[in-house]
Amino acid sequence: MKVLVINSGSSSIKYQLFDMTDRTVLASGLLEQIGEPSSCLTHHTRDANSEMRKITKADLVANHQAGFQLIGTVLTESGVLENTNELFGIGHRVVHGGEAFREPTLINEKVIDTIRRLSPLAPLHNPANLVGIEVALKQAPDVPQVAVFDTAFHQSIPVHAFRYALPEELYQRHRIRRYGFHGTSHYYVAKQAAEIIGHPIDSLNLITVHLGNGASITAIENGKSIDTSMGMTPLEGLIMGTRSGDIDPAIIFFLGRHNGNKIEEVESLLNKESGLRGICGLNDMREIMHLVEAGDDQAKLAIDMYCYRIKKYIGAYYAVLGQLDALVYTGGIGEHSAAIRSGGCQGLANLGIELDERKNTVQSEIPAAIQSENSRVKILVIPTNEELEIAEQTIKRIQLLSGDGM
Ligand code: ADP
Numbered sequence: 001m002k003v004l005v006i007n008s009g010s011s012s013i014k015y016q017l018f019d020m021t022d023r024t025v026l027a028s029g030l031l032e033q034i035g036e037p038s039s040c041l042t043h044h045t046r047d048a049n050s051e052m053r054k055i056t057k058a059d060l061v062a063n064h065q066a067g068f069q070l071i072g073t074v075l076t077e078s079g080v081l082e083n084t085n086e087l088f089g090i091g092h093r094v095v096h097g098g099e100a101f102r103e104p105t106l107i108n109e110k111v112i113d114t115i116r117r118l119s120p121l122a123p124l125h126n127p128a129n130l131v132g133i134e135v136a137l138k139q140a141p142d143v144p145q146v147a148v149f150d151t152a153f154h155q156s157i158p159v160h161a162f163r164y165a166l167p168e169e170l171y172q173r174h175r176i177r178r179y180g181f182h183g184t185s186h187y188y189v190a191k192q193a194a195e196i197i198g199h200p201i202d203s204l205n206l207i208t209v210h211l212g213n214g215a216s217i218t219a220i221e222n223g224k225s226i227d228t229s230m231g232m233t234p235l236e237g238l239i240m241g242t243r244s245g246d247i248d249p250a251i252i253f254f255l256g257r258h259n260g261n262k263i264e265e266v267e268s269l270l271n272k273e274s275g276l277r278g279i280c281g282l283n284d285m286r287e288i289m290h291l292v293e294a295g296d297d298q299a300k301l302a303i304d305m306y307c308y309r310i311k312k313y314i315g316a317y318y319a320v321l322g323q324l325d326a327l328v329y330t331g332g333i334g335e336h337s338a339a340i341r342s343g344g345c346q347g348l349a350n351l352g353i354e355l356d357e358r359k360n361t362v363q364s365e366i367p368a369a370i371q372s373e374n375s376r377v378k379i380l381v382i383p384t385n386e387e388l389e390i391a392e393q394t395i396k397r398i399q400l401l402s403g404d405g406m
Contacts, residue, residue, distance in 0.1 A: 003391040007093040008132020016387040026080040031067050045078035064131045084140035091394030095125035097149030104393040107145040146394040153183030156224040180228035182210045186218040188389040189330045189382040205321045212331035213241040219317035239306045241283035244274035276302045285333045307343025326378035352376030
């Protein structure tokens with residue numbers, strides 16, 4: 001049962017081909033810089049010895065259409081897919097589902113129109129996701145295709161938590177509210193946590209902390225998201241690689257009046273020049289950690305601020321939940337940085353959250369529990385796998401519709 005997962009960006013296409021009978025990755029790849037002479041495809045295929053083999057193709061790929069054609073050719077040539085009719089389904093990552101999509105959805109013309117209508121909420125992402133969907137539909141018209149939304153898991157957030165205290169009319173007219181992102185990842189690690197703990201997910205309260213280039217934290221009550229740190233856009237909440245996270249909105253007016261910035265400049269400043277980069281000049285956590293080791297004060301400040309913001313949200317979400325079974329770290333930083341995990345939990349022992357610093361040194365590719373023996377709350381490190389989650393949801397949706405999954 002082969003499923004192709006596609007994440008189409010404005011100038012890139014990421015993909016993974018799964019054999020879902022045993023959840024193995026048959027191939028994965030990234031096509032970058034579409035439309036530029038420097039476009040490049042990096043493709044990995046599982047060979048007969050189950051080793052991943054790398055192929056690179058550096059040729060001009062003029063547009064997404066040509067990109068999908070190239071990916072199709074490489075999948076065929078590397079022997080993992082004879083033709084698209086072998087696919088059980090194609091799963092597309094779609095960033096913004098607004099209030100329209102609460103769950104994975106089989107793609108048809110109406111769904112495409114709705115995703116397009118939601119583009120003002122995610123102008124950088126939804127149009128690029130749509131290009132991928134439209135080209136894939138043309139190239140594989142007989143394969144069922146499913147849209148899996150980053151926002152869907154957070155549609156269970158109650159109204160008192162998703163609304164901003166702005167004039168009612170703005171919500172009615174523009175649907176200005178908290179949507180939340182990284183939903184596929186938060187849900188995936190929450191399910192994994194339930195398996196590790198050995199209780200059904202709908203009986204567990206969790207705080208999931210996704211720390212990658214973007215970062216967000218979610219309060220999960222009885223398996224459902226009830227609050228999350230990203231808002232109407234991914235800019236709100238935790239400090240990120242280049243995004244500021246929470247700031248006083250009045251800073252924006254101040255920049256306009258006293259720093260001569262236009263609104264587009266402020267938008268770019270908050271999204272691309274702020275966060276860790278704004279404080280210490282770098283946005284890659286590994287590089288920042290090297291600077292800290294070399295005694296760089298700004299890098300140390302950036303880390304202190306980063307951890308403080310995580311801890312503040314953990315405290316807030318603990319209060320929101322009232323009772324907490326497990327705190328889960330995931331994403332590139334959450335999975336690999338002992339210092340950040342430790343910093344986020346500093347001083348929380350009285351809340352029942354206590355790390356075992358020795359166990360916390362894990363750099364494991366498999367889930368690990370890192371709480372101390374005295375900790376009432378479990379602290380878990382769980383590698384995320386958004387692509388696998390998209391593949392699973394794609395299958396589930398197709399089977400439900402065809403009656404197989406009932
Ligand atoms: P994305 O959000 O783009 O998927 P990732 O989840 O892969 O990104 O996270 C990327 C971040 O993870 C980078 O800041 C990178 O430096 C960090 N990271 C990866 N490995 C480590 C490590 N061993 N220690 C600290 N940070 C790490």
